[in-house]
């Protein structure tokens with residue numbers, strides 16, 4: 001693929017979606033090629049059993065990545081569906097005990113809008129703001145808890161800033177109050193070490209295409225504990241313990257299984273690679289005047305770097321950066337033209353939020369990709385500032 005500049009795109013938008021791993025694509029193609037050998041996992045014949053075996057293998061592979069029991073994983077179409085099932089499903093399942101729920105203001109829209117939907121059903125939702133570093137103070141969460149509180153949903157890694165919340169401390173607090181804890185881990189699964197045997201997490205949402213798997217497949221982890229249960233959103237069959245019925249998407253499930261195995265094998269290596277890249281990128285940009293790093297430098301996934309620059313407008317900057325593929329603010333807000341609500345929650349002004357660029361990179365990003373990003377960013381910022389000198393005012 002060539003851009004208008006005639007050069008190949010340099011893809012620094014891994015937080016939106018990652019390139020699929022070639023080995024995942026091969027495994028999925030093999031499944032298509034041998035379709036007659038697989039079939040419908042619900043059928044009680046040889047071909048159906050083969051499909052079931054392939055699905056069991058994938059569930060084990062994902063279970064190994066998370067140190068979770070395979071039977072505690074429910075296949076879904078991705079993190080959006082997992083989040084809906086976790087939040088709406090758990091709230092409805094526990095509604096007879098109480099109707100108060102807690103989340104925070106910097107969550108992904110899948111979470112925010114699931115809570116909006118529950119408010120229309122008569123649930124009461126508290127939305128906590130993080131500090132300027134993006135981190136939710138535990139004491140604020142504790143203060144917001146009531147006898148009626150049934151569910152807390154706080155994301156693991158933020159998709160815009162990379163900020164990491166302390167899900168262990170949050171989960172421990174929730175357990176001590178008999179409140180369910182859900183975390184949207186779409187940005188951390190396959191990238192950060194997650195041990196669900198050790199972590200006090202009841203529900204966890206993930207999606208394959210954020211860790212080099214295919215789009216359209218994800219999972220919900222549901223701990224095998226009393227009271228931890230969701231009411232299904234879909235009806236129609238016995239698949240996935242009746243919690244998510246519908247014919248299992250075999251090729252997708254094979255894809256997420258292979259992606260999970262590869263992510264597990266390369267977790268440390270990949271993390272150290274993006275750490276090196278982040279240091280290089282920040283070192284390169286640090287000298288540019290009037291730039292701020294959004295988020296928290298300490299509790300931070302190093303594969304995402306979000307930067308505001310005084311006196312420039314993010315959308316123009318993004319176009320000026322071609323052939324770099326980056327996000328301005330958030331990919332999810334790009335159509336609306338609104339400043340990112342996540343950055344505003346961190347105390348950024350409209351202008352600061354509008355000037356934000358999110359760089360996100362992964363295992364196949366090279367040092368020279370980062371060097372190109374630094375070069376293009378520096379020249380684009382100074383060019384845009386010359387064109388619009390009073391935008392900084």
Ligand SMILES: *Cc1c(COP(=O)(O)O)cnc(C)c1O
Pocket residue numbers: 015016077078079080081108110155157158159184185186187207208209210216218
């Ligand atoms: C990408 C993402 C989602 C949605 O994942 P889909 O696969 O598009 O459903 C949800 N939450 C976060 C934090 C994400 O980054």
